[in-house]
Structures are given as C-alpha cells and as structure tokens.
Amino acid sequence: MTNKTINNDELIANIIKGIEAVKGENTTILDLREIDNTPCDYFIICDGNSNTQVNAIAGSVQKIVSKELHDKPWHVEGEINAEWILMDYINVVVHVFQKSIREFYNLESLWGDAKITNINSQY
Numbered sequence: 001m002t003n004k005t006i007n008n009d010e011l012i013a014n015i016i017k018g019i020e021a022v023k024g025e026n027t028t029i030l031d032l033r034e035i036d037n038t039p040c041d042y043f044i045i046c047d048g049n050s051n052t053q054v055n056a057i058a059g060s061v062q063k064i065v066s067k068e069l070h071d072k073p074w075h076v077e078g079e080i081n082a083e084w085i086l087m088d089y090i091n092v093v094v095h096v097f098q099k100s101i102r103e104f105y106n107l108e109s110l111w112g113d114a115k116i117t118n119i120n121s122q123y
Contacts, residue, residue, distance in 0.1 A: 006071050008041060011092050014068045016119055018061030019046045022053065024096065030107070030114035041091045043111065047102045051082035057096045058085040065089070 012029065019027050024046040032038040048054040058079065065071055071089065078085040083101045087094040095107060108116060 006069055006089075006091075008091055010069060011065065011071070011089060012042060012044065014065045015044050015061050015089075015092065015094055017068075018064040019044075019057055019096075021064065022048075022056040022060045024048055024053075024057040025099075026102075027119040028108060029117040029119065030111050031117070032111060032114050034115070035111070035113050038111075040088075040093045043093050043095060043107065043114070045095045045097070045102070045107055047097045047099045049099065051098065054082040054085055054096050054098055055079065058082075058087060058094075061087060061094060061096075 016027060025048065027044065027046040030043040030045065031041070032043065033041050046057065048057050058076070062073065062076075073087040073089050073094075075088040076085065083098050084105070085096045087096075097105070108114075
C-alpha cells in the first residue's frame with residue numbers, strides 16, 4: 001500500500017477503461033456519497049457473459065489501475081467461482097457479475113437512493 005491518495009475520478013475512469021478493454025457490459029456507477037452509513041463513496045457494477053469473461057474483466061481492471069495509478073485493490077473476493085468478483089479500492093468498490101447473478105442480487109435497487117450513472121460502451 002502506498003500513502004498517496006488516489007483521485008476518485010481518475011480511479012473510476014481507469015476502472016471503466018479496464019471494464020471496456022474486455023467488453024464488460026451494462027456498466028453502472030452508483031454515487032453513494034449522499035447516503036448515510038455506506039461502505040464506500042462509489043460502487044461500479046458491470047457484467048460479463050461467462051466466468052471466463054468475469055475473470056478477464058477483473059484482471060483487466062486491476063492491470064490498468066496498477067499501470068496507470070500504481071494502486072491495487074485492498075481486497076478482492078470471488079475469483080474462484082467468478083460469478084461475482086468484488087474489488088475493494090477503499091473509496092470505490094467494483095462488482096463484476098455474471099448477468100444472472102447481477103439480476104438476482106440487483107444491487108441497484110438495494111441502493112435505490114444512490115445517484116446512478118449508466119455508462120454507454122462504444123464497441
């Protein structure tokens with residue numbers, strides 16, 4: 001861990017870049033800053049079509065954030081099954097789902113008070 005602080009906007013931009021590099025879909029940013037007792041400032045949620053793609057998305061995000069910002073997640077879980085991989089960058093938590101798992105957990109509705117931004121991918 002380094003002591004430098006990472007700008008949330010830079011981190012989010014690089015996470016999105018990592019998701020798009022391997023064609024992650026349905027990317028959504030939930031801004032949780034106006035909600036009390038949240039685990040972080042932002043959730044970034046996306047999905048892939050298979051466990052292979054979910055793993056590739058998570059790997060791509062980690063690689064790009066590491067290369068561009070010299071930062072790595074504080075914690076990662078879910079890589080073995082690759083149905084839902086969570087990457088915790090402290091202020092920003094990334095959720096990479098398989099489509100059916102995302103629909104089941106429906107995080108967007110759990111955090112319905114969040115400001116939601118949908119990212120339209122350009123590929």
